[in-house]
Amino acid sequence: MLRRKNKKAGGKSTGGNAEGTLPKIEFKPPIADKQQEQGVLIACRGMPQWPAALQLAAQAIKSRAEQILLDFTAQGVAVRIRVDGIWESLPPMDRPTGDGVLVIFKKLCDLNPNDRRSKQHAVLPVKYKGVDWLFDFVSQGVPTGERVLIRIEPKKPVLTTLADLGMRQKMQEQLRNLLNASGHMFLFSAPPGHGLPTTWRVGLEAADRFVRDFHSIEDVHLNEPELINITKHTFDSAAGETPLTVLKSLLLKQPDVLVLPDLVDGEVCKLMCEEALEEGRSFMTRIHADSAVQALIKLMARFKGSARELVKACNGVLNQRLVRRLCLECRQPFQPSPQLLQKLGIPPGRVQVLYQPTIPPPPEQRVDANGRPLEIEICGKCGGRGYYGRAAIFELLVLNDDIRKAFLNDPRPASVLAVARKHGFLTLQEEAILAVATGMTSLQEIQRVLTPPKK
Numbered sequence: 001m002l003r004r005k006n007k008k009a010g011g012k013s014t015g016g017n018a019e020g021t022l023p024k025i026e027f028k029p030p031i032a033d034k035q036q037e038q039g040v041l042i043a044c045r046g047m048p049q050w051p052a053a054l055q056l057a058a059q060a061i062k063s064r065a066e067q068i069l070l071d072f073t074a075q076g077v078a079v080r081i082r083v084d085g086i087w088e089s090l091p092p093m094d095r096p097t098g099d100g101v102l103v104i105f106k107k108l109c110d111l112n113p114n115d116r117r118s119k120q121h122a123v124l125p126v127k128y129k130g131v132d133w134l135f136d137f138v139s140q141g142v143p144t145g146e147r148v149l150i151r152i153e154p155k156k157p158v159l160t161t162l163a164d165l166g167m168r169q170k171m172q173e174q175l176r177n178l179l180n181a182s183g184h185m186f187l188f189s190a191p192p193g194h195g196l197p198t199t200w201r202v203g204l205e206a207a208d209r210f211v212r213d214f215h216s217i218e219d220v221h222l223n224e225p226e227l228i229n230i231t232k233h234t235f236d237s238a239a240g241e242t243p244l245t246v247l248k249s250l251l252l253k254q255p256d257v258l259v260l261p262d263l264v265d266g267e268v269c270k271l272m273c274e275e276a277l278e279e280g281r282s283f284m285t286r287i288h289a290d291s292a293v294q295a296l297i298k299l300m301a302r303f304k305g306s307a308r309e310l311v312k313a314c315n316g317v318l319n320q321r322l323v324r325r326l327c328l329e330c331r332q333p334f335q336p337s338p339q340l341l342q343k344l345g346i347p348p349g350r351v352q353v354l355y356q357p358t359i360p361p362p363p364e365q366r367v368d369a370n371g372r373p374l375e376i377e378i379c380g381k382c383g384g385r386g387y388y389g390r391a392a393i394f395e396l397l398v399l400n401d402d403i404r405k406a407f408l409n410d411p412r413p414a415s416v417l418a419v420a421r422k423h424g425f426l427t428l429q430e431e432a433i434l435a436v437a438t439g440m441t442s443l444q445e446i447q448r449v450l451t452p453p454k455k
């Protein structure tokens with residue numbers, strides 16, 4: 001275990017670090033001319049804020065942050081990082097430090113450091129401890145100053161299988177069967193910010209792309225990642241094109257499966273339903289929604305003219321939420337009371353222990369009665385967050401004729417859900433409790449994620 005002294009870091013964050021103790025981060029500016037690239041690196045290293053820029057990048061990667069947010073105001077620069085979906089504040093920078101750090105990042109990204117108003121965007125490759133990362137950098141002037149958001153992504157996707165995402169074995173098999181069925185539509189869904197693009201990619205890669213002929217049709221401006229063994233076709237929405245531009249000639253080649261992140265318009269939707277119901281082709285699409293039932297209702301409402309055909313073609317809908325995984329190093333077992341088990345719907349005797357996170361008190365409370373600093377063990381794995389990494393909780397709605405009838409007769413979530421439950425459908429809430437029972441996550445975490453935000 002890592003031992004941290006309760007000592008406030010003194011002095012300014014510019015840091016008087018000697019070059020030797022700086023984190024070994026390698027930036028690879030996206031500049032084709034090698035000489036010019038070298039010139040940029042030398043200029044950046046010569047700036048007094050170079051150590052602060054390196055430390056910010058290293059701290060974010062070490063904390064497994066997915067984003068860095070810098071807010072420049074007259075008073076200073078607020079620094080936040082987002083770890084497993086939760087924003088954390090880092091010590092703010094003074095303006096001279098923050099301004100210098102920003103100049104360094106803009107130079108490394110081959111952007112204009114003097115422009116503090118326009119939106120500027122670039123991707124900066126970064127290497128740290130043998131791992132390649134991409135810093136997706138966006139800066140934009142705002143009324144209070146300037147705002148910078150850096151998304152940090154591993155260059156190689158780390159989540160590659162349904163099990164990596166946290167899907168239980170039985171559901172993986174059900175999902176594969178649905179994806180591999182002919183003459184159907186399968187729908188992926190999640191609320192915004194809950195990992196839909198990742199599940200879309202991993203889910204499609206779990207389908208049988210080696211036996212059947214897969215083609216995707218995507219807006220060229222969406223910039224979707226390439227999928228293995230799926231032939232990609234693009235249309236240009238800015239030029240007024242739709243999937244129809246490529247779809248008609250593509251259909252002449254008799255593809256087995258069509259993958260459309262967005263059906264775009266009623267004409268495309270109608271054609272896709274005809275291809276599924278009459279020609280036995282399959283197609284897959286996705287939509288933002290809070291539940292599997294709601295996802296199909298939303299799709300029906302969006303394409304009213306094809307609502308009946310969509311329901312007829314649909315064989316399944318997946319929905320998900322991202323939850324933080326409990327840190328396996330420091331999670332604490334506790335014996336749930338019979339009342340708690342009953343409330344959760346877990347039969348007595350099924351689960352002996354549940355787990356909760358270890359969250360140390362904030363630094364200002366780590367003192368004894370006389371105000372003397374207490375030494376507190378901070379978990380070296382999760383850094384005292386209590387959680388490490390994320391997984392998805394899934395609900396998978398498998399449609400049958402009864403459930404289809406429910407969608408068509410009364411397309412409201414409550415009435416469709418009642419019918420689906422009779423056919424064994426487990427909701428997100430129930431799937432989440434299974435994840436708590438296995439110790440993957442905590443009750444607090446599923447409450448945080450599944451409690452609807454107050455409006």
Ligand SMILES: [Zn+2]
Nearest residue numbers: 327330379382
């Ligand atoms: Zn831990």
